[in-house]
Amino acid sequence: MIKCGIVGATGYTGVELLRLLAPHPGVDIAVVTSRAEAGRAVAELFPNLRGVLDLGFTHPDEAPLTDCDVVFFATPNGTAMQQVPGLLAAGVRVIDLAADFRLRDPALWADWYGMPHACPELLAEAVYGLPELNRAAIREARLVANPGCYPTAASLGLLPALRAGLVDPARLVVDAKSGASGAGRKAQVATLLSEAGESFKAYAAGGHRHFPEIRQTLAEATGGPVGLTFVPHLLPMIRGIHVTIYGFATSPDLPFQATYEAAYRDEPFVDVMPPGSHPETRSCKGANWCRIAIHRPRETDTVVILSVIDNLVKGAAGQAVQNMNIMFGLDETAGLGGLALLP
């Protein structure tokens, strides 16, 4: 059994990790930390765990994290980078669900995250945990930077077309929409049901932190600069991300569908849907799937790629479990066999 620790499990990615890891056949949840909730039963905070997980929150200062095989960070940005060097030194492998290790360039990171990076020397070593892109490196990694939710959906949607040269890399548009759980479990007016319900809006249209992350992934894949516009929006629902990607086709009659089917043929969690499909976010609700469909709109020279995930599963905790499975040589789908809740 793999001994797991979870740092900062009072947010939505944390409770989602618990939902997936509690029944996982190869895992023992050894310790769950929270500064604010230390001493309280985890199931008191998250009643879906009642009767299943009999564990309390441990104060971070008293948590035996170095006894773990792997530690997940489900913390705000800037926390993991304080503790990761020590854990790696103690031989613990780390999966960071926050953004601390996602960008390779410490200056870029500092610019977008508003603080200097605490351990820039680890940025080169950290493996960007998108299994479809980096499976071999994940297997050997000490430190995995679990991708952001939007970047997961956008990158899986764009990589095959870019690598095959089917779209102009200079003029990409990613219009992204996320459920409110992406904004986290914190007390704030903007995501109250009475504020975010029955309404829809863009946010951070002038620049969002996932923009440099997506651009980095695409640029590395194409080996050149990428012109990207990325605008996120807030959906009046809890779970799910839908990205609508617009690209300009490099020539008429390109084999988009076949390229995608070939790219993802052996992937356990990427579903290329038949031509003409419109994936619904609910087809992934609670499940680790990404579903993709490709359209060539009438009387245009564009391609439209639709990509959906559950932001808390393939966009966060599920992908983290997938990475853990790869790192420890388990079946990649272990603990991830649950089907999407529909309706």
Added chain:
Amino acid sequence: MIKCGIVGATGYTGVELLRLLAPHPGVDIAVVTSRAEAGRAVAELFPNLRGVLDLGFTHPDEAPLTDCDVVFFATPNGTAMQQVPGLLAAGVRVIDLAADFRLRDPALWADWYGMPHACPELLAEAVYGLPELNRAAIREARLVANPGCYPTAASLGLLPALRAGLVDPARLVVDAKSGASGAGRKAQVATLLSEAGESFKAYAAGGHRHFPEIRQTLAEATGGPVGLTFVPHLLPMIRGIHVTIYGFATSPDLPFQATYEAAYRDEPFVDVMPPGSHPETRSCKGANWCRIAIHRPRETDTVVILSVIDNLVKGAAGQAVQNMNIMFGLDETAGLGGLALLP
């Protein structure tokens, strides 16, 4: 492996059965029937099954149901009673998720369901499939009448108090609320998102078919007549039932909490919450749990019992799987270990 057939799997209880049975370790889904969708892939209708269930709908006339060990009916009321006698004669065990075998009195059934019963001789044999009430009988049953969604939540909420004589059986009020999936997957104006969203209403306040079902269960448990008022309401959400039960305590200072904890101590899917709790329907979303809390409001002689389930799981398909597990000697929780999706 238990060979299963599902009749009428194009509705919500049908797809929920598929969601639970597809990854069930002891089950082989042999045949899924639909008159309207015969020949179509099941996963085309329900995209959450894509990549997991590779099966098409079979026309009922061509479905080899008699080769199954068990057949689930997820059909409209009045369908199962046409086919059940033949299946039983062929040695197939049956779990009916509709209402055909829930009432013992054929005249009462005809009155509430608006048609004569096709096989009244089976009503005495049919076992009401509430495991917490009838576990032993379910084990031996050829024919299980899976309880209605409201009756499951209401009966689990009321039975301990009634059996212990803690509340007046003559004056019970059950105020029940259900998500819209309870109304089924059929084209109708009343449950459009634009009609049922952001609104709330009672329905069938003058009399609902689950009223005689609840009353029968309570009367059998108490051995006497029961005075019950039952009003269902439609919630602007998809899944979940909450019943708020009002009873008049038979004397002051009765041990409600202890009575409920004792009654459900060994039940794998009933959770008696601590005093002062308010169960949320989402704590059961997608899971087979029933969570119950008991309150004694200030300055009253009443008891308020709160009981929540997922109408499609413990209120339908999950309970059906639980019954199947019992009938075939499997671990009662097999295939039902998924935790509620929260948030």
Added chain:
Amino acid sequence: MIKCGIVGATGYTGVELLRLLAPHPGVDIAVVTSRAEAGRAVAELFPNLRGVLDLGFTHPDEAPLTDCDVVFFATPNGTAMQQVPGLLAAGVRVIDLAADFRLRDPALWADWYGMPHACPELLAEAVYGLPELNRAAIREARLVANPGCYPTAASLGLLPALRAGLVDPARLVVDAKSGASGAGRKAQVATLLSEAGESFKAYAAGGHRHFPEIRQTLAEATGGPVGLTFVPHLLPMIRGIHVTIYGFATSPDLPFQATYEAAYRDEPFVDVMPPGSHPETRSCKGANWCRIAIHRPRETDTVVILSVIDNLVKGAAGQAVQNMNIMFGLDETAGLGGLALLP
């Protein structure tokens, strides 16, 4: 033109007052106060007012409230009672949308609201602002206690039956459900979209502050003690209250429908629906109506009364405007002619 002041207009009852008063033909909004938002444009906080209301928040210490004809308090409980004596002394009439003046008994108020009352001598003078009950007194009132949202729906639903002696006053059950806007516009986890969306629960089942308010209104109307159980619930939607009232009929075949139709025949905002109706909360969304329907369920001795309002309109700001209209001799429906938003 009536000069109005609004104290504490950053919450939902405040912005609803602004929505109704800004286009009101007989009103001039003179001053809107907020300690936290002083100096900011009101329309910056509430974009529905952009282009319509060109006014900023004034700091309470600098607000010329004594120049107003009427001041509305849309503040947390315990604030109005600090300022009302001074305003009344200055000849300003007051409508308090909070609970400070709703209970006549200062000891009861202190018990339920957890603080001593600051001006108990005004409790006898304050008029409970339910026009259907106290229209004449409201006309002359210096100080109107605007009713709570649940009490409005419950009292309008129960008063005709109680006054006519049709139900047993000793055994009343009010099962109440409210949209999340009733919980206010404050940063808290419990009413985040991801927490309160797609879920349903009771709260304060052991005792809610609207319980003594409803009981007081009913007891005064009947002239004797009332046995009441009241349980509120949180709906996964923004606006609307539905109360389901259960009473035991004092004899068979009582003229419930005719009694209600007679009681409300001349009321501009109470709609007694035809027998068999199920009022939907959306039929009042944004409008000042209360819609009521009465049912006698099959095979019971109970009556079920369904009563719906918009908690922010007839349950708060709309009723306050109705009270103002009465107090100042305007047409009672002035500014309240907007129809419910459906769908």
Added chain:
Amino acid sequence: MIKCGIVGATGYTGVELLRLLAPHPGVDIAVVTSRAEAGRAVAELFPNLRGVLDLGFTHPDEAPLTDCDVVFFATPNGTAMQQVPGLLAAGVRVIDLAADFRLRDPALWADWYGMPHACPELLAEAVYGLPELNRAAIREARLVANPGCYPTAASLGLLPALRAGLVDPARLVVDAKSGASGAGRKAQVATLLSEAGESFKAYAAGGHRHFPEIRQTLAEATGGPVGLTFVPHLLPMIRGIHVTIYGFATSPDLPFQATYEAAYRDEPFVDVMPPGSHPETRSCKGANWCRIAIHRPRETDTVVILSVIDNLVKGAAGQAVQNMNIMFGLDETAGLGGLALLP
């Protein structure tokens, strides 16, 4: 008083017309037709009208439409074109809320709407009823083609930039999102609350009927061809449209904000928000406003224009009333002063 007739008032644009016209000071609703509901009280179908509109549905064959000053068609596409020639001949002015008269080219219309046009000779005369574009022509029009909901939001968002030459007309992307009321009030599975709730998807990504309509408006405004990609999406909410428009700026440092503020300075219903704003659909819920904000994302050469409306108001019935006001010389804002419902 203007005598109005409404043809086909059982859908959402119909009931919205009734909500706006019933309290309109200059209008008398003379006749409301419905084939299916003839003889039934309108308020029975739409309970928000109870107590306000005392009128029944008239069978189309018996409706005295030629006595009206203006007739609104709130019918499915293809109906108005059958009746409009007769009404015009009788001197009745017509506002068609369907698509029958929106495209100038009958061949294009036939291609996208799947039927030949019944009166192509009227297409040249019909005025496209976008007041911000065609106010003078609307004033004189006999026949107004009320714009589609998406085209209203998209055209208002794009026209100033295109006319001023600020964006490349060859590479426009309009990513549009609509609430479910846009799909109408018809019995169908796809827009059930349990299907469309808590989910999000694109639809008609290969080509939607509003595509040629938007393209025609933009092409006429620029006097040249336009390269447009348009993808609509379904939001899990009732009302509201948000379009996110992506354009490539024709040079750096263009005065987008000033251009838009100048273009809409005198418009009563278009609100250009301050730089950095993100309009929410709810800021227009129930109101006739269009709110627009412009962004220049970091490190890109694109401009992002955000435009929101209520699809049933500025996107349908409200714009129709605005057109009527213009046609009959009323104050353009008459009957349209209601503020958006927030929250």
